[in-house]
Amino acid sequence: DVKVTQSSRYLVKRTGEKVFLECVQDMDHENMFWYRQDPGLGLRLIYFSYDVKMKEKGDIPEGYSVSREKKERFSLILESASTNQTSMYLCASSPGRQETQYFGPGTRLLVL
Amino acid sequence: QKEVEQDPGPLSVPEGAIVSLNCTYSNSAFQYFMWYRQYSRKGPELLMYTYSSGNKEDGRFTAQVDKSSKYISLFIRDSQPSDSATYLCAISKSGGSNYKLTFGKGTLLTVNP
Numbered sequence: 001d002v003k004v005t006q007s008s009r010y011l012v013k014r015t016g017e018k019v020f021l022e023c024v025q026d027m028d029h030e031n032m033f034w035y036r037q038d039p040g041l042g043l044r045l046i047y048f049s050y051d052v053k054m055k056e057k058g059d060i061p062e063g064y065s066v067s068r069e070k071k072e073r074f075s076l077i078l079e080s081a082s083t084n085q086t087s088m089y090l091c092a093s094s095p096g097r098q099e100t101q102y103f104g105p106g107t108r109l110l111v112l
Numbered sequence: 113q114k115e116v117e118q119d120p121g122p123l124s125v126p127e128g129a130i131v132s133l134n135c136t137y138s139n140s141a142f143q144y145f146m147w148y149r150q151y152s153r154k155g156p157e158l159l160m161y162t163y164s165s166g167n168k169e170d171g172r173f174t175a176q177v178d179k180s181s182k183y184i185s186l187f188i189r190d191s192q193p194s195d196s197a198t199y200l201c202a203i204s205k206s207g208g209s210n211y212k213l214t215f216g217k218g219t220l221l222t223v224n225p
Contacts, residue, residue: 004155031211040120042217043156043200050211058212090155094211099144099204101213103155 003027004104006091012110019078021107023091030096032074034058034066036087037106043090049074050096081111115139118201118216127225131188135201135216138182142214144204145177147186149197150218156200160186191223 007022023032033048035058045058047066055066063085067075074093078085088108092101118135125131133147144163148156160175162168168175176185184203188195201216 033212040217043215045212048212092155096211099211099213100146100158100161101202101211102158103148106153106155108153 004091004093004102006089006104006107008107009105010108010110012112013078013081014112015082017078017081017111019081019109019111021076021078021089021091021109023074023076023093023104024072025074025091025093025102026072027093027095027102028071029093029102030071031094031101032068033092033094033101034064034074034076035090035092036060036085037090038087046076081109083111085109086111115142115214116201116203116216119219120217122220122222124222124224125191127191127193127223129191129223131191131195131221131223133186133188133199133201133219133221135184135203136182137184137203137214139205140179140182141205142182142203145175145184146202146204146213147173147175148200148202148215150200151197159199193223193225196222 004025034046035043049068065077091104094101147160150156165179172189174187198218200218202213
C-alpha cells in the first residue's frame with residue numbers, strides 16, 4: 001500500500017511566522033505535489049517536483065516555497081505566514097509516467 | 113470556460129439508491145480520468161482510474177467516460193451510509209512529462225440510513 005504521511009494534522013501559527021510542512025512517501029515515487037484545499041475553491045496546486053532538487057510552480061505559488069533534498073521527502077515552506085494562508089494542505093505523490101496521485105491525510109493550518 | 117466543471121451538490125439520497133455523479137471538461141487533450149473519494153477532514157483516496165471511453169466497473173462503482181461529449185460519470189449502486197463523502201473528478205492531459213491533475217471542485221454526497 002502506498003503511504004504518504006504529513007508531519008502534522010493540525011497546526012496553529014501566528015502571522016509572520018515561518019512555517020514548515022513536511023511530507024514523506026514510502027513508495028519511491030518520482031513525483032510529489034503540494035495542494036491547498038479551500039471551501040468553494042477545490043484543490044489548487046501550489047508546487048510540484050518530478051525529481052530530487054527539481055521543482056515547478058503550480059497555479060498558486062505566491063507566498064510559498066518548497067524543498068526536495070531527498071526523493072521521499074517534499075517540504076512546503078510558508079516564509080511569512082499570513083491569515084489568508086489558513087487552509088487544508090494536502091501532499092500527494094505519484095510514480096513516474098503515471099497520472100494517479102496518492103494523497104496524505106492533510107494538515108489543517110490556522111494562521112492567527 | 114473552466115477546464116473541469118463539477119456540480120458541487122450537496123446531494124442527499126436514501127440508502128440503497130443509485131447515485132450519479134458527473135463532470136464535464138472542455139479540452140479534448142484530456143485523456144486520463146480519475147475519481148477520488150474524500151471523507152470529512154481526510155485526504156482524497158483514489159477510487160477509479162480509466163483512460164478510455166466506455167465503462168469500468170469495480171464492485172458497486174462504475175466509471176463512465178464519453179470523450180465525444182467530454183463527459184465523465186461515476187455511478188454508485190446500492191449506496192450505503194459509508195459512501196457519504198465528497199467525490200472529486202480529476203483529469204490529466206497525457207503521461208509525457210506533465211503529470212499534473214486538474215480537479216473538479218467536488219460533489220458532497222450524503223446517504224441517509
